[in-house]
Amino acid sequence: MSDRLLADWRQHALTLESEVNKVVVGQSNPIRLITTAIFARGHVLLEGDVGVGKTTLLRAFTRGIGGGYQRIEGTIDLMPNDLVYHTYLGEDGKPHVSAGPLLMSGENLSVFFFNEINRARPQVHSLLLRVMAERTLSAFNKEHAFPHMIVFADRNQVEKEETFEIPSAARDRFMMEIPIVVPNDDAIMQGLMFDTKFHNVDALVDTLKADVLQFDQLNSFSGTIQNSVEASPTLQKYALNLWKATRQPLDYGVKVSNVDMNRLVLAGASPRGMSMMLRAARVNAWLNERTAVTPEDIHAVFHETVAHRLVFSPVYEMRRTEIAREMLTSIINAVAAP
Amino acid sequence: MKKLLRTLLTLSSITLLHHQAYALETDFLPDVKAGIVSIHIQEPERDVGYTVGDVLTREITVTIKKPYVLVEESLPIVGYERRYKGQLIGIDLSKLDYSKESAKDATTHHISLSYQVFTNNVVAKPAALPGEYLRLLDTSSKDKKVYRYRIPSWNFSISPISVFGQVKIEQDMSGYRGPLLLDASPLQTRLTVLLAVLAIALLTLLYMLGKYTWLPRMGGPFAKAYRSIRKAPHTAEGIQGAASHLHEALNSSAGYxxxxxxxNAFLAKKPAFQHIQAELAQFFELSRQVFFEPNADKPAGEQQLAWLARFCKQCRDCERGLIPDSLSTTRNSATRKAA
Known part of the structure; x- marks a missing residue:
């Protein structure tokens, strides 16, 4: 029964991927990673330039998953309560309070998109920290739960004016940080310019098959995946070595060009981070019709689940994307399995 | 003793008488008339530079008109010591070849006379190949009259084997002196080349068999892994160990x-391994079953281990720049067994 369930859901997942790939072209790898995060029940931080299709991508996924979709723009004057409620004077001349984006969909909230998260103040990050970790919120003397919610946030790494660096504790709540870049393929780039179907995002997203997945069943099915896909002792040892290499890269002979490795890493991957990496790797194995995790499954999610958790010396923070990528590639090359 | 002395005396007398008889025989015979005999002599190429041991050959063609015939017994005798004024001249006839051709009115005789020089001197001295007398019989006369015909002598010079006054012969070595040796250098060169080819062939054979590490590039990671895999037991643990050795060798060879x-990056870096691309993919499939799928049927047995050993040997060949043998047949059987 479990095998059949796994196969059926896999078919749904691949259908969702295929549908989203029709709407957002040239982003097959990010789409696979977001699918993985959805089934691993992890929050996603999207990193990329303006206008590369991040919002369209999320809206497409939301339509495929079903459930509520809410969005908020990060600004320097955004306060935590702006996420929870807003007040206004009604037609009756009296003050009214209505639910903010977090509370508007109630328990059915499935995707919460925080646009330009690094423009919001640390107070907002702090609120989000709790919501992401516990999927609950205390407001109006009541505990609100969002059991099916996944947070997608995006940030622009290039622009630094009027931005706040997301603290490492908040970054660690995200399962993945996925780079979204402009496709390299000339045909795709040309299509994005001249194909009129990309001009109207609302109409484009509406072409996508709705409710391919049932958002309220994802939590329980995610548990099924995690319990079904195995990790052998050899794989566990390999993952452990990867983790240790993020903490003590010199012990594994890891080097990054023009970087003093003795000073680079202040903190390696966290236990939560490695646990999330294995969750994502299990989902990747399931998507590839395997019953056990292999090193290749870990590699498929390694950069995206670990890079944003590493804490570097401040002197190297400006180059963190480039250094993290080189360091993690070097770790994969240095650690053997078996 | 007396008997011996008597025998020696008798032999000496006979020899002396024989010489006397020969001299008398030719000295008193009349010369044949001119026009009866015509002669052509092919003399040696040069008339100087001969020394002790050298052989000089005269090719003589004598045509005798009929009714005169050659008395063949008058031909020179091989080994006969020639004397001049009672002294041995030191030039002996060492070989004689004779043949004749008869025609209607004449007979042609081909006489090849080879003389060997047995004398020498401290300075160059004149010498001569001696003249020889032939006897001719006039068959038309009633009393069978005999005539003589003289083959002329031929003058040449005998050279010393060293410069006069030299005590140490080694200081005056000459290319013209002593026996001429055959030039063995082409044969020696050929022998050297063949020995070199043999040595290279033997080294190549040892290299390919590759059991040891005392030749360059024989201590490669796959050569070491191959030695370990050959000793692995035919159990699931043995296969796991063998696959582990192969992983180590692959990592070592790739550098990561x-x-x-x-x-694909590895194949681009090491194109020699492209010959076994399919086998590499199969190895990783086998490794996945062995190491990462706890519930998979663990391949075990002699056949899988043998396949791993052969695959390792293929990798070793690739490592050495050789083109490995195909494993397609063994691969199929191993896959069936694993399935």
């Missing part, structure tokens, strides 16, 4: 940890 998802 090799997985199925970076195999």
């Amino acid at each position: 940890s090799l997985f199925s998802n970076n195999l």
